[in-house]
Amino acid sequence: MTTPRMHADQLEIDAALVRRLLAAQFPQWAGLALRRVRSAGTVNAVYRLGDELSVRLPLVPEWAGDLESELEWLPRLADGGGLPLEIPEPVAAGEPGEGYPARWAVYRWLDGVTPEWRGLDDPRTAGRLAEFVRALRDLDPGGAPEGKGQRLLAADDDAVREAIASLAGTVDTAAATAVWTDALAAEVWDGERVWVHGDLLHLNLLTRGGELSAVLDFGSAGAGDGAYDLLPAWTLFTGAAREAFRAELAPDDAAWARGRGYALAKGLIALPYYRETNPVFAAFAREVIDASLA
Template sequence: MHHGMFPLDDALVRRLVAARFPRWAGLPVRRWPSGGTVNAMYRLGEDMVVRLPLVRSGAKDVALEHRWLPRLASLLPTAVPEVLGAGEPAEGYPWPWSVYRWLPGEPPRAGDLRAPVALAEDLAGFVTAMRSVTLPDAPKAHRGGPLAALDAETRSAIEQLRGIPEEGVDCDAVTAVWEHALRAPVWAGPPVWLHADLMPGNLLVDRDRLSAVLDFGCVGAGDPACDLFPAWNLLPPRARAVFRAALDVDDATWVRGRGRTLSQALIALPYYRETNSAMAANARHVIRSVLAEDQR
């Protein structure tokens, strides 16, 4: 998927675990299929998972999770990863890594939700709890700044998609939605705590309800519009309306949230269309959802 990806395999992960955590040496290690883009996941026995950055840019997220996950866990209504061990570079592997407790559940799939309204309510509860966090010294959330900071990359992605007609993206229509979002008033309130990466692959559902939220590598404070992603990357229209009402989102924040979600999808589609089918499929879903809802 990326330049500079480290070539991980089961044997290397087994050696890393044995050297750093001898008490877990001998437990089965097997690669877990994941649509993630910057980390590899390996089941360790039945109750744990090893998460290792695939690229250098993912390494900084390890320390962020180690610091904040234990502080956030008791403040949130949904399970989050529990850090069981902090790994270090070794055996030729160059970055820190983590061992977490395994969390049951399956990632939800857009278009295949059996109880979308209940899931929307659960997601709104999680986002509300994040916004209510008052822990001091919050880092700046990834994607938590002004929408205009995404303009150049978003427009570049749109031009790439003009050159890929088989994707069928109405580039004039998405440009209009993007420019409408840029004209929305910026967030004038204090920054709020955000997960900042509420993609379907970072959620787990058990018996149709939200059971866990994963991957806090983008966590921090910023514009509350950043945590509206599920409205378009996962929820159908009726559940989307429930999500918005539960969060009491004003028009400007909703427009910024839609713009951010669209921007992420436009950038992801040309980048991942041949290397990560899950990311590409969700990007296509977002573009369709945003254009269907567009109320400029």
């Protein structure tokens, strides 16, 4: 089965293509069992390869740059030490071939379960994830690629306001405009760059034995505004868990407002884009909007 099409320039990817790529470039793994990993993810097609490996292929050619960034920086982040959760481990980098025009990669398989939406909504898990965010920020950002938050909120003003207008009757446009305006008014980031994951959604986390165990998908990671990794306050947590996450990271009011603005923008832009092609992710985007406005 091919990957469901979400993007206009999405590549056709199926198990037969993955087997051809493996046979041509990594024949030592070509005979291993191969099965598609089903998810609501929007960037990569993922296949489990045997018991110990996985294969990731970007769905859109231009997104291969995210994968290449992972190939370069994940080993460095691991070597930096101190991260309290597991992160992906690249094993081999694949080249374009067999009709597939982008780079792809083989990773070590990480055991665990992708949590359900709000499945991590408790103060203990919030503290654990905040610990990871702090440890990531403590790593040296020297030479790191540009991460989320380097692009100021104001740069997305037109896109966000267009999305708000397009969702009239679906979301509270007055409330969305007010939250967005507050976020823009609070944009006083001092420019201090720290390591930012950039996509802390439940789809990019794993649990094992009911405990948070791993953070996935570092394609957006880089040096940027630390407020971007406040996203879990609206993408994962509510109530006491949200307060625990905030208390652990202790952002100032301006950073908190920017984080809320980042979350709102993410939901507003994703909802109309994925409403027809990925209803699971669109429903999640709607929840993020609602959380940002609550």
